[in-house]
Amino acid sequence: MSEQMMTASGALDGGKFARQESRDILRFLTCGSVDDGKSTLIGRLLYDSKTIFEDQMRSLEAVSKKHGTTGDDIDLALLLDGLQAEQEQGITIDVAYRFFASDKRKFVVADTPGHEQYTRNMATGASNCDLAVILIDARKGVLTQTRRHSFINSLIGVRHVVLAINKMDLMDFSQEVFDKIVDDYKAFAQGFEFESIMAVPLSARYGDNVVVKSDKTPWYDGPSLLSYLEDIDVESADRSLPFRFPVQxxxxxxxxxxxxxxxxxxxxxxxxxxxxxxxxxKTSRIKSIVTMDGDLPEAEAGEAVTITLEDEIDISRGDLLALTQHRPQVTDQISAHIIWMDNSRMMVGRPYIIKMGTQQVQATVTDLKHKIDVNDATHKDAGKTLELNEIGFCNLSFAQPLAMDTYEENRKTGSFILIDRFSNQTVAAGLVWFGLRRAENIHWQAVDIDKKARAAQKGQTPKVLWFTGLSGSGKSTIANLVEKKLHGEGHHTYLLDGDNVRHGLNRDLGFTDVDRVENIRRIGEVAKLMVDAGLIVLTAFISPYVAERRMVREMLEDGEFFEVYVDTPLEVCEARDVKGLYAKAREGKIKNFTGIDSPYEAPVQPEIYVNTAEMSAEAAADLIIAALEKE
Structure with a gap:
């Protein structure tokens, strides 16, 4: 056995590893407020359970001398602070996962940040855990961050809590201090539906009640922290749930x-x-359950298997298999709690990608019902956006129906993430609260006359010419000229102009980022209907965001969306200022004005490109007509 496989006290014999292989795994996290000793506690568990290798010990000793806060003692907290910024600042930023084992059980522990700005990391850590160890500094009692993390754990579905009241050595191991903190916490958490709350007095730095019982707390008759973690049953619940098998x-x-x-x-x-x-x-029966080690008579939660069926039925990645007597719901609209995890805010109406198990489709947040104050779990006015670390209760609509359970029924098939469609970054975690039943009562009505028939009657190919560019670039002027030319050639057209539409359909919308998103969504839906009617539709809107222009493109069939980028420099548009809007924006009289205090995201590969600083509107219109005639 190599030196790296030696523990601080000697080698772990093969027999011990063999015994560990047969033990189940408990996934838990530590959370709480800043400087309450989360990292130190995990370091103590690893150290006292003898799962720190000698090379780790040498590294820890060196780091402790440079960044430690415990004098000449080894600073066990630094064992988990892997980032240099964490070591230098003495804080936890990212979630640190560690594995350790006892003779009774294997553990995966997540050390999560205590600072408010890293709440999203704490929520990520909690999403895969069965139990939360919530630390409280005995000197400070229940704090705001204690309440925040308790609420998030409750929301995410962690049902077992260990209330680890740390630094009892600094309070002379006072039972009175311990009892008061326990009473305060239970009074606060009584509405969170935790199945169990176990309170343990401990000193992570010196190991009291961490792995073995301490003689300094004779008044405490409960188990040590490790003993409790070894014995608590969290797996039977997963096995008792209905069978769910996401096809990978x-x-x-x-x-x-x-x-x-x-x-x-x-x-x-x-x-x-x-x-x-x-x-x-579609239904069938399980023919066999195949693994690398041979066939099994059954498969249970957590096992990776291959299932064969008696019948040839259509199944692909993203499908969900269930027992026929316990089926999940299938819906394209839900209400859900969303924990926003990105610096760019969430906007109602903007499309994202939802990933639920192995299912992945486009999704849109259609409504933000309310936000939740994580400090006291109260509801507050929603608005139309979520900022970093905020939690909101939202309605979502999917491009295709998805199979799921509510999060309360099944954490594995009732949770999802939202992904930004351009950066491919995860921006939110979501929990399905319920499916919107009204979706089940809305069906497509079959009609006898379709788009192809309407277009044939008009002798044209329907499409959308989507003019985008800054205010004053000449979009409306060019679109009007193009429509006149198309009309003169006998085409059936309709022009949707940004200003005109705001007098009617979109008169209720302002110019905030969220209202701009909704403005374009509505226009996209109207344009789609007009294309279905067989028309050539021209739209002249600033439409400043790539995401919304792409959303409209994806509403239509291939070849029906022509993006016309009217690329005119800001200084040229501002010099024209036909409506005097730029002057007002510069004076601060108009807020959220594109190009001044609101961004414009230029197209990268438009179908048609014109620059009115270099050509007249008439020449631009002729160029567009020529491009269309080549189609």
Whole structure:
């Protein structure tokens, strides 16, 4: 055995590893306020359970001398602070995951940040955990961040809490101090529906009640922290849930085998059980459950398997298999709690990508019902945006129906993330609260006359000419000229102009970022209807955001959206200032004016490009007509 595989007290024998392999895994996190000893506590657990290797100890000793805060003692907190900024500042920024094991159980522990600005990291850490160890500094009692993290744990579905009252050595291990903090916390948390709250007095720095019981708290008759973590049952709940199997990929190594691979999210299924493909409703029976180690008679939560069925039915990645008697809901609209995790704010009406298990489609936040004050769990006025670390209760609409459970019923199939469509960054975590039943009562009505028939009657190919550019660039002038030319050639057209539409359809909208998003969404829907009517639609809108222009493009069929970028420099537009708007914007009389105090995101690859600083409006219109005639 190499030196790296030696613990601080010697080698872990093969027999101990073998015993550990048969133990289940408890995933828990530590959270709470700043400087309450979360990292120190985990360091103590790792140190006293003898799972720190000698090279780690040497590194820890060196770092402790440079950045430590415990005098000549080893600073166990630095064991988890892997980022240089964390070591230098003495804070936890990112979630640090560590593995350790005892003879009874294996553990994955997440050390989460205490600072408010890193609340999103704490929420990420909690999403995969079965239990939360919430630390409280015995000198300070229940603080705002204690309440914030408790609420987030409750919202995310962590049902077991260990209230670790730390630094009891600084309060002479006073039972009175301990009892008061426990009473204060339970009074605050009584509405959070935690299944259990276990309070433990401890000193993480010196190890009191961390791994073994301390003789300094004779008045405490409960277990040590590690003993409690070893014995608490959190797995039976997953096994008792309905069977859910998200298909990750179709396994087809040859013509004689077709299986569906993935990890069982919850519940148990046996060979011979009847299962249903949630979205299609097709049913079959499990023929076999295949693993690398041979076939199994059953598969349960957490196991990675390949399932074969008795019948050939259409199944692909993103489908969800369930037992026929316990089906999930399938819907394209939900209400959900969203924890916003990005510096760019969420906007109602903007499309994102929702990833739920192995399912992934476009989703739009259609309404923000209210925000939640994480300090006291009260509701407050929503507005139309969520900022970093804010939590909101929202309605979402999907491009296609998804199979899911409510988060309360099943954390694995009731949670999702939102992804920015351009940066591909995860921007939010979401919890399904319920499906919107009204969606089940809305169906497409079949009609006999379709877009193809309407277009044939008019003898033209319907499309949208989407003019975008700064105010004063000449969009409306050019669009008007193009429509006149198309009309003169016998085409059936309609021009939607930004100013004109705001006198009617969009008269209720302002010019904030969110209202601009909704303005373009509505115009996109109207343009789509007009294309369905067989028309050539011209739209002249600033439409400053790439995301919304792409949203409209994706509403239409391939080849129906022509982006016309009227690229005129800001100084030219401002010099024209036909309506005097730039002057008012410069004077501060108009807020959120594109190009002045609101951004414009230029197209990268428009179908048609014109620059009215270099050509007349008439020449630009002729160029556009010529480009259309080539189609």
């Amino acid at each position: 990929w179709v396994n087809r190594p040859n013509l004689n085998f077709r299986g569906f691979s993935g990890t069982v999210a919850s519940g148990i299924a046996h060979v011979g059980d009847e299962v249903v493909v949630a979205k299609s409703g």
